[in-house]
Amino acid sequence: MSELTRNPFDPLMQVQKDAYRCGKCMLCKWIDHNEMTDSEFMAICPSGARFRYEAYYASGRQEIARGLLEGTLDYTDGLQHVLFTCTECGGCQAVCADAGNKNPLKTIVALRERAFRDMIATPPGYETLRKSLQNYENPWQQPRSRRDAWMRRMRLSDPRREKVEALYFVGCTAAYDPKLQEVARITAEILTRAGVSFGVLGRDELCCGSTLLRIGDWETYEEMAQRNRELLNSLDVGRIITSCSGCNSVLREEYPEIGGLSAEVAHSLEIVDELIQAGKIKLKKQVKKEVTYHDPCHLGRYSGVYDAPRRILEAIPGLEFVEMPRNRQNAFCCGAGGGVRTAYPEFSNWVAAERVREAASTGSTMLVTACPFCEQNLGGIKKPKVEVVDILKLVRQSMG
Ligand code: SF4
Numbered sequence: 001m002s003e004l005t006r007n008p009f010d011p012l013m014q015v016q017k018d019a020y021r022c023g024k025c026m027l028c029k030w031i032d033h034n035e036m037t038d039s040e041f042m043a044i045c046p047s048g049a050r051f052r053y054e055a056y057y058a059s060g061r062q063e064i065a066r067g068l069l070e071g072t073l074d075y076t077d078g079l080q081h082v083l084f085t086c087t088e089c090g091g092c093q094a095v096c097a098d099a100g101n102k103n104p105l106k107t108i109v110a111l112r113e114r115a116f117r118d119m120i121a122t123p124p125g126y127e128t129l130r131k132s133l134q135n136y137e138n139p140w141q142q143p144r145s146r147r148d149a150w151m152r153r154m155r156l157s158d159p160r161r162e163k164v165e166a167l168y169f170v171g172c173t174a175a176y177d178p179k180l181q182e183v184a185r186i187t188a189e190i191l192t193r194a195g196v197s198f199g200v201l202g203r204d205e206l207c208c209g210s211t212l213l214r215i216g217d218w219e220t221y222e223e224m225a226q227r228n229r230e231l232l233n234s235l236d237v238g239r240i241i242t243s244c245s246g247c248n249s250v251l252r253e254e255y256p257e258i259g260g261l262s263a264e265v266a267h268s269l270e271i272v273d274e275l276i277q278a279g280k281i282k283l284k285k286q287v288k289k290e291v292t293y294h295d296p297c298h299l300g301r302y303s304g305v306y307d308a309p310r311r312i313l314e315a316i317p318g319l320e321f322v323e324m325p326r327n328r329q330n331a332f333c334c335g336a337g338g339g340v341r342t343a344y345p346e347f348s349n350w351v352a353a354e355r356v357r358e359a360a361s362t363g364s365t366m367l368v369t370a371c372p373f374c375e376q377n378l379g380g381i382k383k384p385k386v387e388v389v390d391i392l393k394l395v396r397q398s399m400g
């Protein structure tokens, strides 16, 4: 067994009880049995579905935790692959919690954290990713000066200079990816047209640190997240609006552990849903499309936002909305999360292709999502059979 040398504290000790409570019922292989509608789309765990061995399911990872705790297991390249091919989608968590209130995701996070602290098991690409986050405060190795490129021709308030009610926290993917900057522009346009008082931080926005947390680098995460927390708490705003489901869940669910935010956090689609209900956004134009919706793991399973996107889609005139066999808490991941996109792009693409295949099986021509990171991965596969778009693009289209 590898000894902990860098830190006396072993993250696995905190999840010991959960690791030993796994009864190997193997429910974490599949979606909820009562909600299975299509035998082709019943798998819930991307890494298990791809690599097949039990080690790649939550049950196997619980056993690995026990092995490391008891000293009967050693770190190997194979173990590294098992630990870091989990997308941290939370599918196993949803099924396992329903079955007996255990917490396999906590064990998975602790396994990574311990591997990272031991400096033994860090997969390809992680060092570059960490350096990019440390040097440029984004995961894309892009200069800070380009962070506001998406808003160059827009006049938006700066919450440090003008009194506004909300901050629009754009996030690294929508700010930097030229194909996804449209999401940021559309969001700002919709909020402006609906009369929302908001501002943006432009090139001074910081990364939320989500990627570092997911890959297990707690120390760098905490340092980055604390700086971001201080910046956000220095603003006099009541709400922080995010586009990315990863930013949303880390600000909402994880920042409380490091002190919390003074403002409430909401995803842009929750705000748009509220504005539609309040009559401040009028959906007038027909959008004649057949669409299905991909629940981003960090918006759905992590933050419980399932109804708002469906209400929006139902409110768009002309739109035909049909559910995928795996939806809501049974949704299959897009394959990008948990650092998998960086370390194992081939596997990440395989997961995305599976999800797109499922979307196409509904007869829809469009796969709608609400997270730039999901959109990037789902839309990045070769010859996707459906068009992948952000939900707010359809809202803007219907507003005219
Ligand atoms: S992790 Fe949970 S669902 Fe999976 S085998 Fe163990 S107890 Fe069952």
Ligand code: SF4
Binding pocket: 044, 045, 046, 047, 048, 056, 057, 058, 085, 086, 087, 088, 089, 090, 091, 092, 093, 105, 108
């Ligand atoms: S978090 Fe997702 S990928 Fe990881 S073990 Fe659970 S279901 Fe599988």
